Amino acid sequence: MLSIVKRILGQMKNDKRSLGLLLFAPLLVLTLLFFILSDSSYVPKLAVYDMSEKFVTELENHATVSEETEKPEAADYLEANGIDALIWTDSEGTHIELLEKNSKSAAALEAIQDTNKALQPTQNELIIDYVYESAGDNQLDSLSFVFLGVISFFFVFILSGMSFVRERFGQTLERMLMTPIRRIDVIGGYTLGYGLLAAVQSVVIILYAVYVLQLQVEGSVALCTLVMILMAFSAVSVGALVSIFANNELQLVQFIPVIIIPQIFFSGLIPIDTIPFGLGNLCYLTPVYYGCTALEMIMIQGKGVVEIWPWLAGSVAFIGVLFLTNVTALKKYRRL
Known part of the structure; x- marks a missing residue:
């Protein structure tokens, strides 16, 4: 048994490629996972239309905000400008339009929710719409x-x-x-x-x-x-x-x-x-x-x-x- 173990270890010692991949590959994957899946420093980019100055000021503490004087078409505007969410309000509540469900959309929604919590405990109803609805089916x-x-x-x-x-x-x-x-x-x-x-x-x-x-x-x-x-x-x-x-x-x-x-x-x-x-x-x-x-x-x-x-x-x-x-x-x- 010991001779078999010795032979296997000797073969591995001589096979520098296998030994290197055995030690290097797991470290590479773990390092990528650490950097990619750890807490992201990503700051969501939000656009607002016809929102109160108080809301915009508080929102700027949680995201990069741009104000629009006219309500843009959500699909074209979000894609062309790299905006994560478009926000406006009417009698129904606060409308939030996003492209699709992903971590960027989640960060945008979190920033909006944090803003509402800071401003008022009883916030307006959030009406969330996705441009690409099929992305959220399953x-x-x-x-x-x-x-x-x-x-x-x-x-x-x-x-x-x-x-x-x-x-x-x-x-x-x-x-x-x-x-x-x-x-x-x-x-x-x-x-x-x-x-x-x-x-x-x-x-x-x-x-x-x-x-x-x-x-x-x-x-x-x-x-x-x-x-x-x-x-x-x-x-x-x-x-x-x-x-x-x-x-x-x-x-x-x-x-x-x-x-x-x-x-x-x-x-x-x-x-x-x-x-x-x-x-x-x-x-x-x-x-x-x-x-x-x-x-x-x-x-x-x-x-x-x-x-x-x-x-x-x-x-x-x-x-x-x-x-x-x-x-x-x-x-x-x-x-x-």
């Missing part, structure tokens, strides 16, 4: 874009990454590189081949979610499918890149806490601008961010191509950068 509908994006990306990453590792482990890739075939053709063939399989998976997932599970989609199902396919090709490219640093399937799986889990935090599960210390800017380095943001805009907000094209362009750019990186990385197996 938890699955409100977070469907996160689940679809992350689940699809994860399984495609595993499929492509392990397939690339097997190609190398079976020396198929090395034998192929002994021929005059160009590196760009090798990567292009693998990416297109596995990407087409992943695209089929993406189509099946989105059709099953919409027509079987009856997940609500305010926009175009075809556009959702396009976004999912782009995410699939991104996942294939990421899997190919990670497989370069893994010698077997186990080592590929060990990269999941470093490659996949951090991306979940930037998928829209947490509003990006509420993440403290500027860590939200890391979202631009993760392909899941572009795909899930586009899915949210289509499924929850009913947006079209005109509104989501920057995120589509981001996904395409990510695929291109990863493709060139993988072509360059093949120099590890062929010296030209």
Whole structure:
């Protein structure tokens, strides 16, 4: 028994990659959780129309406030100006309009409630309306874009990454590189081949979610499918890149806490601008961010191509950068 223990510890000591991931990956995830889910310093941005000066003065102690001389159209105004809530009052009570249910909306409502408590114990009735009502129907509908994006990306990453590792482990890739075939053709063939399989998976997932599970989609199902396919090709490219640093399937799986889990935090599960210390800017380095943001805009907000094209362009750019990186990385197996 002791000899087995000694052998296992010796193997782990010699496997610097596994040892490093064993110690580093949990610390990375815990650190991200600490910064992202700890008390946020986010200050809600509120707009008021036809509210008392006393209310506005007290509200400024809890939020950033802008006063409007004319009542704006809530949907366009909130999105265009990055405002969390629009507040006005009439004979029915105090109206509060928000985009959707998330932590930013919760912070806005908390600021308004704190203001009312400070001003008067018997406050007017709060009439709360959401621009995107479908986002509040149930938890699955409100977070469907996160689940679809992350689940699809994860399984495609595993499929492509392990397939690339097997190609190398079976020396198929090395034998192929002994021929005059160009590196760009090798990567292009693998990416297109596995990407087409992943695209089929993406189509099946989105059709099953919409027509079987009856997940609500305010926009175009075809556009959702396009976004999912782009995410699939991104996942294939990421899997190919990670497989370069893994010698077997186990080592590929060990990269999941470093490659996949951090991306979940930037998928829209947490509003990006509420993440403290500027860590939200890391979202631009993760392909899941572009795909899930586009899915949210289509499924929850009913947006079209005109509104989501920057995120589509981001996904395409990510695929291109990863493709060139993988072509360059093949120099590890062929010296030209």
